[in-house]
Amino acid sequence: MIRRARLAAAAAALAGAAVAALPDAALAHGLVGRQDLPIPRWLFAWGAAVVLVVSFVALAVLWPRPRLEEAREKRVLGVPAALEALAGVVGILAFAAVVYAGLAGTQTATANLAPTVIYVIFWVGIPFASPLLGDVFAAFNPWRAIARGVAWIAGRVAPGKLPAPMAYPVWLGRWPAAVGIFGFAWVELVFVDRDDPTTLAILALLYAAVQLVGMSLYGIDTWTRRADAFAVYFKLFSKLAPLHWRDRALYRRPPLSGAPRLDAVPGTVALLSVMIGTTSFDGLSQGDLWTGTNGIAPTLQQRFLNLGFSQETALQITFTIGLLLMVCFVGALYRLGVAGMGSIGGRHRPGELAQRFAHSLIPIALAYVVAHYVSLLAYQGQAMASLASDPLGDGSNLLGTASATIDYNVISATGIWYVQVAALVLGHAAGLTLAHDRALSVYPRVRDATRSQYWMLAVMVGFTSLGLWLLSASAQS
Amino acid sequence: MNLVIAHAGHWFEGALYLAPVLILVVVLFVQGRKDDGEELPESGEPPARDARV
Numbered sequence: 001m002i003r004r005a006r007l008a009a010a011a012a013a014l015a016g017a018a019v020a021a022l023p024d025a026a027l028a029h030g031l032v033g034r035q036d037l038p039i040p041r042w043l044f045a046w047g048a049a050v051v052l053v054v055s056f057v058a059l060a061v062l063w064p065r066p067r068l069e070e071a072r073e074k075r076v077l078g079v080p081a082a083l084e085a086l087a088g089v090v091g092i093l094a095f096a097a098v099v100y101a102g103l104a105g106t107q108t109a110t111a112n113l114a115p116t117v118i119y120v121i122f123w124v125g126i127p128f129a130s131p132l133l134g135d136v137f138a139a140f141n142p143w144r145a146i147a148r149g150v151a152w153i154a155g156r157v158a159p160g161k162l163p164a165p166m167a168y169p170v171w172l173g174r175w176p177a178a179v180g181i182f183g184f185a186w187v188e189l190v191f192v193d194r195d196d197p198t199t200l201a202i203l204a205l206l207y208a209a210v211q212l213v214g215m216s217l218y219g220i221d222t223w224t225r226r227a228d229a230f231a232v233y234f235k236l237f238s239k240l241a242p243l244h245w246r247d248r249a250l251y252r253r254p255p256l257s258g259a260p261r262l263d264a265v266p267g268t269v270a271l272l273s274v275m276i277g278t279t280s281f282d283g284l285s286q287g288d289l290w291t292g293t294n295g296i297a298p299t300l301q302q303r304f305l306n307l308g309f310s311q312e313t314a315l316q317i318t319f320t321i322g323l324l325l326m327v328c329f330v331g332a333l334y335r336l337g338v339a340g341m342g343s344i345g346g347r348h349r350p351g352e353l354a355q356r357f358a359h360s361l362i363p364i365a366l367a368y369v370v371a372h373y374v375s376l377l378a379y380q381g382q383a384m385a386s387l388a389s390d391p392l393g394d395g396s397n398l399l400g401t402a403s404a405t406i407d408y409n410v411i412s413a414t415g416i417w418y419v420q421v422a423a424l425v426l427g428h429a430a431g432l433t434l435a436h437d438r439a440l441s442v443y444p445r446v447r448d449a450t451r452s453q454y455w456m457l458a459v460m461v462g463f464t465s466l467g468l469w470l471l472s473a474s475a476q477s
Numbered sequence: 478m479n480l481v482i483a484h485a486g487h488w489f490e491g492a493l494y495l496a497p498v499l500i501l502v503v504v505l506f507v508q509g510r511k512d513d514g515e516e517l518p519e520s521g522e523p524p525a526r527d528a529r530v
Contacts, residue, residue, distance in 0.1 A: 042493035049497035451512055454505040462498045469494040 036414050041472040045465045048425045052464065055429045056457045059436045060450045066440040068433075071257035076243075076250045084248060088145030095142035095208070097391065102201025106393030109195035110383070113391035118200055119188060120380045122230075124373040127237050131366055134245050135238035138224075141231055143211040147220045165219035168226060173266030176214075178274050180207075180229025182327070185278035189285060190319040192312050232271065236262070236362050237369075240430070259362050259434050264355035272361040273334065276463070277327030279368040280470055284326065285319065287473030297322070333462055334361065340455030341439075344448050356442060360435040360456065364463055367427020371420040371467055378416070382406045417475070424467045428460040435460075 094117075102114035109115045126137050138144070154162055193199045215223040224231045238244075239258035244251040262268070284290050290297050297318050304314035335354060342350040385404035390396050397403075411419075435456040439449035 042490065045494045046497050049501065053501070451509065454509060458498065458502050458505055461501050465494045465498050469491060472490075472494075 044421050045468045048464045049461045051425050052428055052432065052461050055432055059433060063436060064446055066437050068257045068437045069260045069441050071254045073244055073251035073253040076252050079248045079250065087139035091140030091142040091145050099201045099204055101391045102197040104392060105197060107197055108393060111393030112197040113387045114197040114200050115195050116380060116383050116387055120376060124377050126234050127369045128377060130234050130237035131240040134241040134243035135235050137231065137234040143208045144220060144224050147212055147215040166217050168218045168222045171266055174226055174232055174271045175267035176227035177229045177232035178267050178271040181233055181271065182274045186323060189282055190316050190323060192316060237366055240363060256430060256434060259359040260438060262359040264358040268358045269354050272358060272365055273331035274327050275365040276368050277330040278323060279372050280330060281323045281326040283372055283470030283474050289473055333459060337455045337459035341452045344452040357435055357438055360431045363427045363430035367423045368467060370423035371471060374419050375416050378411050379406055379408060420471050424464050428464045432460050
């Protein structure tokens, strides 16, 4: 009895420590206020499942030919070369400002510009903007701009022709991007010093240095397209956009029609699984099931403490295991759907189908980002007004907005919940549409194409229910 | 075992979210079997047993 009481007390203490170790940024994207919902939360999952089944039937009846695969783009306007260079300079200056603020400013996370810019504006804001405006990050990508500037100068200064870049290994595909996004998610969700401005600035410099080395070895465009984790991550979201920037021109196209053009090189499915899995873990790690008293995290952490690890290390190991398992779970769920698809028609290997349908995961990844981070952007994003005026947290008031505060009434907790549900339903309906459109070109018979999508429908409903369950769990806690 | 019992409430609520997925999987499985049954007469191919003979 005493042993049990001791264990319970220890678990409660660990749960408290785990919660205390959560960063300000993570706390900020919890809900503010109480949700006032007319029906239980779990009923929304049932409603979402019905919407997806109806969407599936509608697609089977009303969408007999591939449309998105052959969609055309129309040129809207040209972009002057000077504007491209200017955007690059703005990107470099913004990067320099964030790094400088991180190194020279106050080390209080909420008073320093760096954590909010990195975790809110960069990590969340750009994925919100990309599906609407296209790949905006490509224009402002600071390390790409530096590399292009250096290449431009070297081309004029060097006496001979610059050496050609090495061939990028085909097998490497998007694996570096998958590792990079997992690494960032690890820093955001696991690393105990995740909010330390100096640490973030040093990590940003290290990341930029690795990109510059990669670009110098394999070429600027190849490296950016395949291995620059953030460039690849944001570009995937931009494939859903009705706008497409390329060759110094802006084109318009039907929404979602960029996704079927995704070249599913090795590592693409892994990257998308990382994108969905890490966001899912963010939701899971805020719920009672993970961090509550007798939750999974305190129990696991206790085991690592018993092995002799320090409290911090035990917590990090526990969260790393959770993060990895969630990514593997998402990948396995997708592979399960693909394995089912492979049983139809009998002519397609699951590995081939996994690559050909990978683009249908993009809107799901976006839905998870919107659902999990909309409150962070809505509330913590407002902090930019004061931080832009006082980036170092030293009391300066450069723009006259240093005293601006966060208005938590900008959207209610109930409003946030409806946005989250809508994002999940729309994202999965978009995923179904992309998968259906691709099935029509993979399977010669419409009947087989529809039957193959039974499995994807189950996967989509599974992802939707998972998303709503995670959001519900974090809202309740 | 303690862990499982301690999370009974979580598992129950989780089951409410999992239920539509399970129902859908069962319905789609049954529908798939029915589709397979309808497939044979349409294809006009002899059953595998006859083909071997």
